[in-house]
Amino acid sequence: xxxxxxxxxxxxxxxxxxxxxxxxxxxxxxxxxxxxxxxxxxxxxxxxxxxxxxxxxxxxxxxxxxxxxxxxxxxxxxxxxxxxxxxxxxxxxxxxxxxxxxxxxxxxxxxxxxxxxxxxxxxxxxxxxxxxxxxxxxxxxxxxxxxxxxxxxxxxxxxxxxxxxxxxxxxxxxxxxxxxxxxxxxxxxxxxxxxxxxxxxxxxxxxxxxxxxxxxxxxxxxxxxxxxxxxxxxxxxxxxxxxxxxxxxxxxxxxxxxxxxxxxxxxxxxxx
Ligand code: HEC
Ligand code: HEC
Numbered sequence: 058x059x060x061x062x063x064x065x066x067x068x069x070x071x072x073x074x075x076x077x078x079x080x081x082x083x084x085x086x087x088x089x090x091x092x093x094x095x096x097x098x099x100x101x102x103x104x105x106x107x108x109x110x111x112x113x114x115x116x117x118x119x120x121x122x123x124x125x126x127x128x129x130x131x132x133x134x135x136x137x138x139x140x141x142x143x144x145x146x147x148x149x150x151x152x153x154x155x156x157x158x159x160x161x162x163x164x165x166x167x168x169x170x171x172x173x174x175x176x177x178x179x180x181x182x183x184x185x186x187x188x189x190x191x192x193x194x195x196x197x198x199x200x201x202x203x204x205x206x207x208x209x210x211x212x213x214x215x216x217x218x219x220x221x222x223x224x225x226x227x228x229x230x231x232x233x234x235x236x237x238x239x240x241x242x243x244x245x246x247x248x249x250x251x252x253x254x255x256x257x258x259x260x261x262x263x264x265x266x267x268x269x270x271x272x273x274x275x276x277x278x279x280x281x282x283x284x285x286x287x288x289x290x291x292x293x294x295x296x297x298x299x300x301x302x303x304x305x306x307x308x309x310x311x312x313x314x315x316x317x318x319x320x321x322x323x324x325x326x327x328x329x
Contacts, residue, residue: 100312103177103189111178136183145194190234191316198321220284227327244303258296
């Protein structure tokens, strides 16, 4: 289940001295992949021009009722992406162009750039410099998560699935859409320092391969490849390797499919 644990061995004694070099290499890698990412994000995110166009539409046509911060209507906060029924961008298109609540939310006959723009502005959190990730259909996203996307091969949701990758049951409550999307498109730059794959050899010559959950000065906690939680004293370890390699490849799903999976992940809020 775990892969790519073939980075330079870091013995406890030499670890400190190598960190600098590895951090520098990591930084260069990060810069390069950020450039590539910027080129590829076009299909996955709204442009800054769209966000700007949307801010004009919003001020002129929506702020009157929803307020400059998008929070004037009970139970709805447009800036934070809290709606009553809408989830996907397609739902927003429907609400805006058909209206809701017997006309209390009027229907708008907007041009494509205006409609696209106002959705971009909402998805950017009303921030002209924000990242406005496209958000698709959660039902399709769930099917992709469990099927073609192969996410469920590694991730556990609401008690189902393996424990070798992080449990995603409440991921929608703790990560932004942009970070969820980045994890799929560019796992190498989305790595969290914790969660790293580790390979450990103890003084008893036991080899443990797993995922790091926690670490302090004297101990490290890992989930091993048999999904057991292990707490180890560092003084009992001969080798302690932490991999910087991403645990997975960028997804091969299309941009619409990625949007659907993001839509699904956002519904995972730890409510069972
Ligand atoms: C005349 C007042 C009014 C204007 C103008 C208005 N809205 Fe609304 N909007 C409402 C009301 C009222 C609701 C709550 C409807 C309900 O009860 O479900 C709402 C709901 C919404 C929702 C949430 C739908 C859901 O599923 O919860 C969105 C999104 C929305 N409006 C976007 C917009 C946008 C974008 C504009 C500008 C193009 C706009 N609104 C202009 C009154 C307005
Ligand atoms: C080969 C196993 C594997 C597959 C397949 C996989 N992941 Fe992951 N994923 C991981 C591991 C391991 C981590 C944590 C380590 C890391 O950050 O690389 C992770 C991290 C994540 C995170 C971040 C968790 C956090 O705490 O922020 C998200 C979100 C995520 N994956 C979503 C997905 C989605 C969606 C798919 C399917 C498109 C997927 N993963 C496919 C192994 C996998």
